[in-house]
Amino acid sequence: MNDQKNQNFKVGKLRHDTIKKIIENYISDLEIKDPRVIQGSKIGEDAAVIDMGDKYLISKTDPITFATDAIGYYVVNVNINDVVCMGATPKWFQSTILLPEKGTDNELVESIFKNIHDTCQEFGISVIGGHTEVTSGLKKPIIVGSLLGEVDKDKLVLTSGAKPEDAVILTKGIFIEGTSIIGREKEQTLLKMGFDKHFIDKCKNYLFDPGISVYKEATLANSKFTIHSMHDPTEGGLYCGIAEIGIASNYGVRIDKQNITILPEPLELSRIFHLNPMNTISSGSLLLTINGESSLELLEYFRKNRIICERIGTITHRKNLVVRNQNGKIEPLIYSETDEIIKIFN
Known part of the structure; x- marks a missing residue:
């Protein structure tokens, strides 16, 4: 009989029971050391909440791994969604853009950054940095977005x-x-x-x-x-x-x-x-x-x-x-x- 612990994971999110163990074993003890972390890692909570004094800072990260066409539009919007679901206003965006060796040219790079620029501009979001590279082993672009937002303390939604x-x-x-x-x-x-x-x-x-x-x-x-x-x-x-x-x-x-x-x-x-x-x-x-x-x-x-x-x-x-x-x-x-x-x- 195969050892279930060593079976390969399927494509997509990790199982909730696996995530729960990871949080308990490797993350929770680090979060509780900082009293300013109001909401850390938890199944169902898609962004972190940090006490910045008069307001809460919302911190979100999310990748795009399925879509390739209009990927820049996707990555900004999926991160916005999780921030506004906390009741917050999205403010500052960064991304890590990993590009395949085959098919990466100026047209692809320009289209991705134009997507990101136009979408952030629509929502009044500042692009404050990131990282871009051509990565071996990829068949299509992958973008990991990171978005920060702010919310009045009495408007936070979990x-x-x-x-x-x-x-x-x-x-x-x-x-x-x-x-x-x-x-x-x-x-x-x-x-x-x-x-x-x-x-x-x-x-x-x-x-x-x-x-x-x-x-x-x-x-x-x-x-x-x-x-x-x-x-x-x-x-x-x-x-x-x-x-x-x-x-x-x-x-x-x-x-x-x-x-x-x-x-x-x-x-x-x-x-x-x-x-x-x-x-x-x-x-x-x-x-x-x-x-x-x-x-x-x-x-x-x-x-x-x-x-x-x-x-x-x-x-x-x-x-x-x-x-x-x-x-x-x-x-x-x-x-x-x-x-x-x-x-x-x-």
């Missing part, structure tokens, strides 16, 4: 802040980033399958519409309402994001599957590539929890601002994750840290 009886709100539907990635990275495959250019272009445009940014909806929500928790489901999709809210808050989550929005293009891509849309990368979706009595007002506010939104569930005292399917049957919510989109690259 994933762990979810409370029992909170409404769970989802904006814009699911499988948004995954749809853009497939449209951009698998265009020739889609053409060979018989899809027309209009469909493919629409998939590509999911990058911008509905869009992978949650800046607008996170900022609107936190400026007007008392939001208990915000989280953007990235790798592992919606169900992994829901699980991370449950783990971080130490409560359960009950989801009504029939209320989850999935637009026509991701639904079709799920069918043809045999992907579970609930477990496919979903940057652009925003999960929020808010007092149940305030949820209707929040939903109305979002809709007035032309943001697709639905209440998809409830935070529960019971520490389990369940989903009510369309037939009314309640089943365990099955999630995976390994994203479904890996299948299209195999």
